[in-house]
Amino acid sequence: MSTQSLNTRRKSLQGSTSLSTSRSLFFVVLIFLTSLLALGLLYRQFPDLEEHEAKFIKLPWNLEEAKQLGLVLDRYKEKYFYEVLSGVFLVYIFLQTFAIPGSIFLSILSGFLFPFYLALLLVCCCSAVGASLCFFLSNLLGKKVIKKFFPEKAATWAKAVDKHRNNLLNYIIFLRVTPLLPNWFINMSAPVIGVPLVPFALGTFIGVAPPSFVAIQAGQTLHTLTSTSDAWSWMSITVLTLFALLSLIPVLLKNRFKDKFD
Template identity: 25%
Template sequence: MDTVQHMARGAGHWLKRLWPLLLLLGVAGLIVAMGWHRYLTLEHLANNRESLRDLIEGHYLLALAAFVAIYAVTVALSLPGGAVLTIAGGFLFGWLTGGIASVIAATVGATVVYLVAKTTLRDFLVARAGPRLKRFADGFREDAFSYLLFLRLVPVFPFWLVNLAPGLLGVAFGTYVLTTALGIIPGTFAFALAGNGLDSVVEAQQAAHQSCLAKAGEGGQELCPYGLDPSALLTPELIAGLVALGLAALIPVAVKWFRRRPA
């Protein structure tokens, strides 16, 4: 009987600790199961751009608040679609307002992931981590600002992973929020600027699609797919610029390393 009560108390303790994580996973699973995440595409944005603009014109502040909320929830649930939403922000609200709203929303959503990881998973990880992982975490925290700024500027790892890892490694809250907000500014505004000129891209794509259908005849839908890929906006010049900014963020770490070297 005592063993059963002890197990029940243990299960209740872990459920109390893990409920934020379980809630995020449950909501994300529901959205994927219902297929709602499929609406986060450039095609859907392009096909409904007139109705969305009419809605914004009539209820600007409410629409902007809804955009920020949807973006923050998308990031918090680690759903795909962040790039599409950033482009949509520039497309619907202009590059400046859309860019600022995207930075705020992405930072809020990423902070939710950080807090959930820190409060629900970090103790479990620390209790089972070996000395090598502990030394890595200590070294990461020592130069957390530079490392996180580099990871935000350079899209080497998935956004959700960079949101999760600092919470597990015990990075300070202020450092995490500041590096997230600063690090995503260049890429966010690059996509918002692209979204600001999306009308011409959509019209060109639609004209090319219709021309292809006219030439292909029957079966043209399979031969002439219509698609807008946000990854195409990651030009070599943009990637090179982000890498340069990321390397600049690591300069303090390099200077500290050289100073520690024995003469």
């Protein structure tokens, strides 16, 4: 094939990739706007609020806003329990899906509003569902962008995943329990480096439980908290460390038995 033909084909492929990326970006923006519309409709379904309360119905960006929101929702929780529950559920998933910070405050808020085990199940489900949706969005757009602009890094990450492919569930759990990588980074990079959805979602559901346990427990005393750091103690850090080590024990045992029988 001539050099001119190769150049023409390369330009054609680049144009196709650009169009595909643009189309992916369009769908991501469309999904984002649709999600905002759904949250707006949810807000309209909420019962009429007092004027001084309505200003607190917003995404909490700090602990004080979470306290004020919790006090308002707690007032309506008895009569409109499922509306409050579904509201926290959808907003939590929205934040996780689009990698927006603030879910830690919703975890604390869940501990304040709901019974402990319901709050824990709610946070774990929201984290798994939201992370999976973020996974799909990243697979739709982020994968193309990273492979186009960082092909060598993408190949290196993929090789690292292949080396641990038989233990991906345990590694996802370990990453969720420990603060080594932020959750939004794990959500967005997982499809790029070839992590399958099932161990990713299941590992997220299991792995977020220990840190969520700490946040929800803190939420039960939300009115006394002055900062999110108050939720952490040496005991909670020790517990998270033990959970992280436990997640790696099956991997270590598996490798040991493999070496023994090989």
